[in-house]
Amino acid sequence: MGKHARLTGKRAAATSGSGGAVRTRPLPIRSTVLLRRPVDIWHKPALSAVVALGIPEFTLLALGRMDLVLYTSAGAMCALYAHGLPYTARARTLMWVVLGMVASLGAALTAASLTTSVPLLVLLASLVAAVHKMVCDATRVGPPGNLIFTFISASAFFVPQRLGQVPFHMALALGAGGLAWLVCMAPALVRPRGPERIATARALEAAAGLLRSGPAAADGPGGPDRARHATAAAVNAAWQTLFQVPGRTPAAAAARAGLERLLVRAESALAAPEADTAEAERYAAWARDLRRGRPLPEITLTGAQAGELAGITAEHADHEQAAGAVPRGPAPGRPRGLPAVLGRLAPGSPLLPIGARVAAGCALAGWASMAVGVGHPYWAVVTAASIYQANTTLSWQRALQRTLGNLLGLLLFTALLPVIHTGHLAMILLALTFQFCAEASITRNYWLGSVWVTPMALLLTEFARQLPARTLVTDRWIDTVVGAAVGLACCVLVTNRRAADRIEIALDQVAAAEAAALRLLDGYGGPGNEDVRDGDGVPDDGARRIGWARDRLAASLMELREAVEVSAGEWWQRAVPEERVALAEQRGHRTLARLVRRLSAPAPAA
Template identity: 50%
Template sequence: MKLVPGTNTRLPLAGVLRLGRPPEIWFKPALSVVVAVAPPNLALLALGRLDLAMYTMAGSLCALYAHNRPYAARALALAWVVFGMLGGLAVALVAASLTADAAVLVTVGAVLAAVQKVLCDATRIGPPGNVVLTFVSSAALFTPQSLDRIPGHLALAAAAGAWAWLVGMAPGLLRPHGPERRATAGALEAAAVYAETRGTGEDSARAQVTAAAAVEAARQSLHFAGRPSETRRALERLVVRAEVALAAPADADPGLLRGWARQVRGNRPVPEVDDLAGLGAEPASVPHPLWRRLGPLAPLAVRTALGCALAGYVSLALGIGRPYWALVTAASLYQANLTLTWGRGVQRVVGNLLGVLLFAALVPLAHTGEAALVLCCLALNFGAEALIGRNYWLGSVCVTPMALLITEFTGFREPGLLITERVVDTLVGALVGLAAAVAVPERRWQRVVRTERTGPRTLAATGRSQGPRPDQRTGDTTEGVRP
């Protein structure tokens, strides 16, 4: 462990690169992004206009979002993501058409990154959070542009974004209650794990915190699931059972909880349980209005803008003509506290360095033709989404060559130059971004994130059981990020 000079913050290395279990629905975002990206890119390939793929990719990448949200909430969330992507892209394209001054473009990119970070955190749009939006807008800043072409480029992005919206909503035709069913099953599974500890032992506190967070996630999912239905009411009764297990683990039956969890998944009938009148949990906590959540995030905005701007300026000083990778690297680091920010920086550097090695191995194949280039990008899209849930660095191994290959849609470039620029920008972005994280105080932001994002209102959290409160958990578990 290392101590940050002038603080009591420890920066651990152990465990930062450890692989976790894959998410339950890891294949859904992986398949969704491929389905969203493939038709526009293949159409452009057939038309001989692969140089326009950057704009369709901007819209297609919106398919990465909102996979855990009920479909009623997902429809609105995805629409806002597409709108936000178009807004950032429009600002970047206008700026690129008005000036070629790299320092000015870096400044615009840093301000955009700060706005995107704060809005994504305030609205809890994630994973993958702000970094995909920042990647799109930052890349557009350093692409030659003219005002007369902007409407057409935005139209391509909007069309691809609309297609991504349809891809994200399509599973609801087969499993209309899929997200809230998975959330309820997760709450029951976590409650079963805690019940097995009987509320005692070294693992009990951690299991209680995990279960309380899972229960609150289920409550939130059901709260935003739309109008009441028999399925929703049955799921709510099961969530109450999970909360009762949290309050009295010694009296709970882990096998019964797991059996209910198995039945809830899929489209099978939801198990019917008695309504425990008077024992229901408090309603799911409703987020404060957006304007009230933006104010406390001002330090985060300053930190992001400062880190991204300085990273871009340093990259320019080192002779990198298109320093947006340094800017995006800095934007990707900022988490709920300095320890997590440090961990993300280590993961980013390791994943990117391994990713450029993979790019070096793939580039001979990708350079055999435009079709091979498109297929390589599709495979890397799938790999990134399939692996990033295990650990951010593992997903970055695929994200890095994918981002490098996307830059070649306008024409093949010298691989050695691309690799050098990416390595330099990664190191610069990580070091400068971490320095900005140390320089700008984080206490108020951390307190807001901790109380608003991770403060479950459950039977166990209202004083009816012993052990640490679930809102003592720290960290930003929703901030999986990509390029």
């Protein structure tokens, strides 16, 4: 591993990721229920879901067919996805989300029509839930991830069904999914470049925070601070977004180029030697202008930065001519699309133990719920599926949040029963209100969102057939407790032993990316001249190569940080090689700063 060679002796035994000491980790409680600031675009999925759900529900109310709400809701719930993507990528992603939802619904309804064996249906629902988890993680579809797919399909497994009804019910879901697609794409008529402007604004805001804190003070014995990591992550996310924006017309290409120039300036904060309040305020002002739809400012770039953007423009043209816009990768030749997804699911993938957890936990939770007398234990399956996160600590937090939120949601549902029993119109209005409140609060903390999700989910199942209130509430409470307890037990017992291996792989990737970057820097600057701030002497092709090296190193550092966080959250795991990780991150971020500095001149006043 070159610079990051293994430690030896007792220290290696304590820290090595390949056979060192095993350590346990206490599970947090207080931090699990703390509220955070809401995500800046929470209102977009909230309003989209309300419209996509409301139109079919009011239509079914007028037709007197409220028994079909579950099927239209399957497609309408797709409106919760892809709101952070530019509209071209959003259209493509939502299409796959809708098709995946309809396919899952069709599998569940077909199984329900062919067998009435509850234990078998629980097993099938659990296997489908595991597939949802692995595919959503592999595709990185984003919030709300696998949960909506699993909720709809698990419910459908226990809906009485005839085989001849399945095509019609799938058609309803597909139609509602098409409506959800239109609702999510409608804002493009008003702000066609909104998503990429917001992504760039986030990068500028993160860079402003880094400049206020002083980037040079970020490197210490403990490695880079949160501000530096947050800035690198925000900049990388913005590049990923911009590279999915097509520039088929001169106006579109010019708008994208303007955002890229802003992003290059934001990225230069990673190379700033000290705090710069004036520059930070300038970045913050640009971010506000982006969010408010104001014209883009004129930005001055160095010759090397301009060369890099010329290379990016050429890369855009190559990809759009070949197969449409694709996410920006850290280097040419990196697998994308379906090959990348299949690679993340290949044998040895860390997603496979998570899939095994979901399948085992959901099945045992459903069967345990049956054993205590619940006739349709789909809620236990959904609860178990919902708590599985990247590691045991996060799963523990989600289990606690889910249990607390469901209990409070059941109390809210019980208090509103007199209103619910007034008729379907009141039920629709309450369901839409609950959906909006869930999206408004779930990014603050999952338990708070669950308070609203629980009564909404109960209402969706009540449209087809009403159960006695006491039975409904009791069954859901039993399912919640059993699902959370059994699911968490499986999570603790089935530990992800590959999480520590992922750190070793990530360390190798960081070392390789750093070595390649240093060779490139030496080639263009010469020994002892790598840290000059004026990049004008770098040729255009060299600027493009430096940009690729920067992307590769940034992506490798983020993969390392994610791998460490996942492994650190496993309660029973080989010890994280903390010293090696800290050293790799420190050197990696310093090399990253040198790459950025090679492309950056001192920022001129705007």
